[in-house]
Amino acid sequence: MKTIHITIALATAIFILGGCTKAYHYPNYDIIEPSKTCKPNRKNIQKLLNQYLDKPYIWAEEGPYAFDCSGLTYNIYGQMGVRIPRIARDQAKVGKKVNYGNLVYGDLIFFGSTSRYSRRITHVGIYLGNGWFAHASSKDRKVTYTNFKDEPIYLKRMKVCRRYMSEDEKSFYMTCHGKISHQKTTSTLWTEPWKPGMKIPKKAVP
Numbered sequence: 001m002k003t004i005h006i007t008i009a010l011a012t013a014i015f016i017l018g019g020c021t022k023a024y025h026y027p028n029y030d031i032i033e034p035s036k037t038c039k040p041n042r043k044n045i046q047k048l049l050n051q052y053l054d055k056p057y058i059w060a061e062e063g064p065y066a067f068d069c070s071g072l073t074y075n076i077y078g079q080m081g082v083r084i085p086r087i088a089r090d091q092a093k094v095g096k097k098v099n100y101g102n103l104v105y106g107d108l109i110f111f112g113s114t115s116r117y118s119r120r121i122t123h124v125g126i127y128l129g130n131g132w133f134a135h136a137s138s139k140d141r142k143v144t145y146t147n148f149k150d151e152p153i154y155l156k157r158m159k160v161c162r163r164y165m166s167e168d169e170k171s172f173y174m175t176c177h178g179k180i181s182h183q184k185t186t187s188t189l190w191t192e193p194w195k196p197g198m199k200i201p202k203k204a205v206p
Helices: 002-020 042-052 069-079 153-157
Strands: 096-098 108-111 123-129 132-137 142-147 158-163
Touching (some): 042 069, 069 123, 069 132, 153 158
Antiparallel strands (some): 108 123, 108 158, 123 132, 132 142
């Protein structure tokens, strides 16, 4: 009898939780916080990137099936247990500032317009070495790798580079360098992310 009651209680809980999940609607501005799945190191950054390569670009998504640019970086560092802000302009306020010539694998590169007078951040990528970086590209509409030699426009758009994880992977530079907007996070229990089979929006940015 006790087993039956427990089974009924679990089924009821699952039904209630499932019923509370908000159905996906574009754009989904609810921020789904990733669970920690691995240790923070560059090897795991590469493993996650390998899983996400060619996943579609969808505005306001942080995975695991689709991403926007800051959603990709938020997911990867979040899965390693490194909590960073969700949006690119706030991610650019956290970490140690580094010069382009001193970039190492895993550093973040933040981009804006080609105007040298504008400091506005609109895009972010993960540096991979030898001029390569990974990003969820609104132009290519997917997670992809880009080289500065092939697309030098990104050098003109570069605004700041930040390092969260030290080269020896033992220290983290998470000091805030400005005001960061508070953003409430949730989970897949309450919000449904974009999933394969759903319609991909025609416009990259709503």
